[in-house]
Amino acid sequence: MKTFEIEVVRTYTTTIEVALPDELTTSAVERITLGDTVPRTIRTFENDLYHEIWDTLGEAELEQMDTDMKSIEVKEL
Numbered sequence: 513m514k515t516f517e518i519e520v521v522r523t524y525t526t527t528i529e530v531a532l533p534d535e536l537t538t539s540a541v542e543r544i545t546l547g548d549t550v551p552r553t554i555r556t557f558e559n560d561l562y563h564e565i566w567d568t569l570g571e572a573e574l575e576q577m578d579t580d581m582k583s584i585e586v587k588e589l
Contacts, residue, residue, distance in 0.1 A: 515589040521582040528572045530565055541565075 532541060544558050545565050 517587045517589055519585045521584070522580070523582050524573075524576060526569060526572050526576065528565075528568050530568050532561060532564075536561075 536544075544561050547562055
């Protein structure tokens with residue numbers, strides 16, 4: 513049996529809405545979403561928010577997987 517590596521390149525934009533605590537700023541939400549490190553004292557709180565954001569984002573991305581394929585490359589390993 514042969515093994516192949518398949519790389520599919522797609523392009524799409526996903527927009528989601530999430531309800532987060534009032535004290536957060538747009539720059540804080542961007543930092544949390546990117547998973548940038550934060551001081552230890554607020555790490556657990558922001559880690560929970562990170563997972564909440566990415567759970568919502570992941571669901572939204574799965575709903576729109578009928579995007580246009582930009583390219584496909586197959587290699588025999």
